[in-house]
């Protein structure tokens with residue numbers, strides 16, 4: 001035992017896995033260290049979806065080689081998707097790494113580290129828990145959950161998108177029983193969370209392992225909408241419910257209906273499309289057409305007229321022509337995404353697409369990405385400008401990382417019921433974290449908004465000292 005430092009790369013799934021690693025280490029008497037240099041255990045929680053994350057692991061782990069020479073008792077562990085994919089090879093490639101631990105083996109981490117501290121040889125442990133899947137709940141240091149918490153509903157992926165390594169690194173789909181999911185949401189809400197994001201690789205493919213399959217002729221229908229309804233019904237203290245990332249295939253009429261009827265559902269869905277060309281979608285094995293995607297996106301927008309959509313796009317996939325890419329730009333305009341994550345295709349070893357020629361030149365990929373971002377930023381900015389002059393309910397997440405406040409004031413940041421970021425000024429000494437406030441929107445920036453909290457709301461905020469987050473008010477008009 002001793003102190004740990006977890007370095008996280010990649011997506012929300014990985015960030016949540018890091019929370020779980022910290023929970024199991026904390027439960028075994030470990031404490032967080034302020035930096036890798038001061039830790040007895042350093043965990044690199046890796047991602048192999050993007051090439052850069054893998055390069056980053058090698059570079060960051062390389063920086064620890066001199067420290068490991070000075071302190072041979074330091075345990076260096078690689079976890080996450082790169083660990084699962086590379087296994088023992090990593091021990092040979094980065095010789096000062098002691099442990100390699102797969103995403104399904106987080107529960108064993110304390111025991112494996114203890115073995116290392118007792119002099120065991122370097123070890124890779126990357127076993128999928130296929131027969132008895134485990135979903136470790138997160139426990140928060142000090143018992144207080146953040147205003148916005150994540151709860152896992154499933155793991156793995158049964159899709160076979162040709163560019164993606166996740167089905168290999170995370171294994172087949174396994175679902176968490178709905179009872180367990182609801183229980184964890186009860187727990188995090190009781191610990192102060194106001195908002196929960198359900199997490200899964202294809203979160204809307206959820207099937208409750210304790211129930212028979214949904215009675216529907218539509219093979220894409222799942223029990224996810226029932227799960228949403230059950231959470232809404234059984235956790236009345238939850239103010240907002242989000243989910244990420246859904247597969248467009250399962251954005252079925254019953255999910256659309258859930259958005260129309262469940263007020264707790266956030267007015268925003270991140271619905272990855274990847275391309276606006278049927279030819280490219282087929283080569284990506286996305287299992288929907290451009291028209292099907294647009295129909296589902298439209299249905300969601302019609303179910304909640306203020307609902308916004310964001311997406312993921314890959315440019316320069318093997319064989320993508322100028323016409324294919326123009327189809328993607330047209331789709332971005334047609335659906336009216338307010339933001340997107342765009343990536344240049346890069347070959348991932350072990351994926352089906354790695355057998356295709358990576359034939360779009362690098363400068364063409366870069367130019368397509370630039371044009372994609374230009375379009376998405378202009379749509380995003382126009383959307384934010386439309387909100388100026390209105391009032392939004394904002395969940396305050398904490399102090400802002402940037403921005404300057406007037407004398408005696410501080411800037412805090414929160415999110416609207418859709419997902420816009422709002423910066424607001426409040427007096428120093430007032431703790432608004434976890435409060436839901438009514439904010440007048442006064443200005444639109446490139447990616448965020450400026451808002452003003454009503455003075456009456458501000459007066460009802462607690463001072464920093466001694467407050468309990470769960471006692472924070474919900475202010476402003478509903």
Ligand code: SF4
Pocket residue numbers: 157158159160161164165166167201202247
């Ligand atoms: S749905 Fe496709 S892109 Fe998403 S994790 Fe599964 S294989 Fe990867």
